[in-house]
Amino acid sequence: MDVTVAQLEALLAVGEHGSFTRAGQELGRTQSAVSRAIAALESALGGPVVHRGEIGFTELGRTVAKHASSVLEGLRAINDLAADIRTPTLRVGAVASALVRFVPAGVLRLRRDWPRSQVLALQGEDDELLAWLADGTVDLAVTTQPGPDSQRALEDEFLAVVPKEHPASRRKRIRLAELIRLGVADPGGTCGPALAEGFAAHGVEWRPDHVVRDVGTVVAMAAAGITAGVAPAMALPDPPPPAVVIRPLEPRLSRAVYLHYCPADRDVVHLVEHLTTW
Incomplete structure (x- = not known):
């Protein structure tokens, strides 16, 4: 039968x-x-x-x-x-700024095609992320430093975060030297060295009045009217709080974001394809 x-x-x-x-x-x-x-x-x-x-x-x-x-x-x-x-569980290690919008957006796009996907995210610094990848703790590392066989994912622009009531908020762009005169908060991590290098390349010394540990603190300080700040675009909330404005720098400064993974792992490659549509 x-x-x-x-x-x-x-x-x-x-x-x-x-x-x-x-x-x-x-x-x-x-x-x-x-x-x-x-x-x-x-x-x-x-x-x-x-x-x-x-x-x-x-x-x-x-x-x-x-x-x-x-x-x-x-x-x-x-x-x-x-x-x-x-549908295995994919483990993603990333710098803090990439976990605000970049990684979540890629995961959401992945789940539209792969509804049962599970992604675990771990926060780390560049050097430890590469070590985690090497020892198998993570399947994919998102860093601001290149490495062997890394893929350059995007250019992440640095933006000024200015209290809305400050006169400089009315400008379309904020010059580097002017930002230093305003008083500025450094978001910490690898951003500080990148900003110091970028400012120096244009003849301006990077002299932050505050050094904090995350972009959220920079935004909160600007919203409270304490200081202006600089932060990478992918780490800023969208939309920003009503008490701050986000402005491009003049001249433009940016950093690169890199993806490190095994190209033979088809499941990870599938996630990477959704991340790189950012």
């Missing part, structure tokens, strides 16, 4: 909707396809499963339908299990 899933689905749909036509609409098939499936099922079983006048199950049909429900439920559970097996 050769009973198929399509035949069992047709049987349950006919029983639910009382019509071959409506059953076909539910299953995305034609009325004739449903009719053929029922006829093939009856041929395999050796007896009718549906009354053809006022459509309803025969005694045989009711018994088969009861078992069909269990069979299809079991198949769905098996498919779910297979999907879980095919």
